[in-house]
Amino acid sequence: MDQAEQLRNIIKANAQPQRPLARVITVTSGKGGVGKSNTAINLAIQFRKMGQRVIILDADFGLANIEIMFGAVPKHNLCDLIYQGKSIRDIITWGPMEVGFISGGSGIAGMSNLSRDYLNYIIQNLVELDEMADTIIVDTGAGISDAVLEFLVASGEILLVTTPEPTSITDSYSLLKALSRHPRYSPDTSQIKVIANKVFGEAEAEALYAKLEAVVGRYLKVPITYLGMIPQDAQLAKAVMQQMPVSLDNPRARSAVAYEMIAAKLMNKELNANLTKRGMAAFFSHIISKR
Numbered sequence: 545m546d547q548a549e550q551l552r553n554i555i556k557a558n559a560q561p562q563r564p565l566a567r568v569i570t571v572t573s574g575k576g577g578v579g580k581s582n583t584a585i586n587l588a589i590q591f592r593k594m595g596q597r598v599i600i601l602d603a604d605f606g607l608a609n610i611e612i613m614f615g616a617v618p619k620h621n622l623c624d625l626i627y628q629g630k631s632i633r634d635i636i637t638w639g640p641m642e643v644g645f646i647s648g649g650s651g652i653a654g655m656s657n658l659s660r661d662y663l664n665y666i667i668q669n670l671v672e673l674d675e676m677a678d679t680i681i682v683d684t685g686a687g688i689s690d691a692v693l694e695f696l697v698a699s700g701e702i703l704l705v706t707t708p709e710p711t712s713i714t715d716s717y718s719l720l721k722a723l724s725r726h727p728r729y730s731p732d733t734s735q736i737k738v739i740a741n742k743v744f745g746e747a748e749a750e751a752l753y754a755k756l757e758a759v760v761g762r763y764l765k766v767p768i769t770y771l772g773m774i775p776q777d778a779q780l781a782k783a784v785m786q787q788m789p790v791s792l793d794n795p796r797a798r799s800a801v802a803y804e805m806i807a808a809k810l811m812n813k814e815l816n817a818n819l820t821k822r823g824m825a826a827f828f829s830h831i832i833s834k835r
Contacts, residue, residue, distance in 0.1 A: 565823035566599075566674045569681050569810070570699035573706065574715030576686040579741040579774065580705045582784065584683040585613055585643075586800070587703075589791040590807035591679050592641045599636065599644035599677040603695055604685040611647060614639040615787035621647035625669060632669035632676075640792055644677065670825040680824055687715070688722040697728045698830035700822050701735050703771065707742040708752050717759055724766045728830070735819065737771035739806065749773030772806040774799050 571587075573580040581604070588598045601622075602610040611617055620628075620635040636644045673680070682699065684692045696702055706716040720736070723729050738756065740749035753770045760766055774780075779797035783790035791800045809815060 564675055565821040565826075566677045566680045567701070567819070567821050568699060568824060568827045569679060569701050569703060570684060570695055571681060571703045571705065572684040572692060572696060572719070573686045573704065573712075574688070574717070574719040575712055578686075578705050578707045578709075578712050580686060581610055581613060581683055582780065582790075583703065583705050583739060583741065583774070583803070584681050585610065585789045586791045586803040587807050587810070588643045588679075588681055589641055589789045590804050591811070592643055593791075593804075594807065594811055596678045596811075597644075597676065598679050598681065599646060599673065600681045600683060601646045601648060602683050603648045603691075604683055610645055610683055611637070613784065613787060613789065614643075614645060616645070618645065618647045626666060632673050640789065666828070667825050670828055671823075674823045674825065680827075682827075688719050692719075693722060693726050694830075696723050697726050697734070698827050700733055700820060701737070703737050703739055704768070705739045705741050706752065706756065707740070708748060713752065713756055716756055717764075720760055720764055720766045720768070724764045731765060731767055733820075736766065736768045738768055739771050740773040742776050743773050744776055746773060772802065772809060774802045774806075 569587075571580055571584045584600055588600055591598045600610055604610075614637075616637050616639055618635070618637040620630050622635060624630040625632060625635050635646055637647070639645050682695055684695045686692075704716060704719070706712050716738075738753055740752045743749040743752065749772075750770070757768060757770075760768055775798045777790070777797055777799035779794045780790045780799040783793035783797075786793060790797050791803055794800060
């Protein structure tokens with residue numbers, strides 16, 4: 545029995561009738577510095593304002609943007625669940641508005657070599673995470689590393705953050721190109737939604753998306769859609785310096801209102817009628833199964 549089949553059996557054994565499944569949204573970018581983590585945090589705040597229970601998984605192993613922007617240092621991370629016997633509740637840090645936050649640490653890379661007992665323990669905890677959150681936001685690292693691509697192919701819903709800078713557009717294309725070549729990527733099971741960040745208005749945002757969509761449509765078999773834009777906003781920069789999400793620090797700031805509009809689109813049942821919730825246990829089964 546290979547590990548993929550083993551994981552499926554473990555998830556099936558832990559399944560319960562009518563068990564709730566969290567919606568997993570993965571936020572990514574082709575390069576750093578485009579506002580990916582800001583997007584993850586502010587969408588989490590907006591979802592909370594809409595009554596959603598939200599947990600962020602910080603999967604950017606090289607940096608600690610989420611905890612810095614939350615102004616909170618986690619006592620534990622995902623490694624402690626995997627290797628130290630901590631429970632899922634032990635490793636969650638609670639930030640503003642009771643948004644949960646899990647630091648990924650660096651342990652996910654070694655999860656493909658864990659024994660059945662370890663995998664069973666992890667899946668049991670992830671099933672519990674599904675029951676604790678309505679929406680789980682995964683904040684990946686930037687770029688096209690193997691770790692980032694593994695998270696993307698496991699996700700049914702990807703938010704790609706880009707800016708008008710030529711390097712950002714080019715790197716976004718490179719990320720989509722790498723994703724399209726991944727042996728386990730399927731355009732039928734993954735929705736990719738583009739957010740134009742740091743723009744001066746809707747016209748610039750739509751022009752940015754048109755450039756990206758044109759080259760992607762011509763050379764790649766990766767369907768993308770336009771989700772919305774976040775404008776250049778001094779209030780956003782000010783909030784970052786104060787280690788506060790702008791959606792809390794200044795809810796009427798232009799950027800906060802834009803995040804609110806994007807969150808509303810993501811929660812619109814008609815616009816997301818074809819979206820299938822996979823849950824966190826199934827999400828991780830894609831990542832840690834051997835290929």
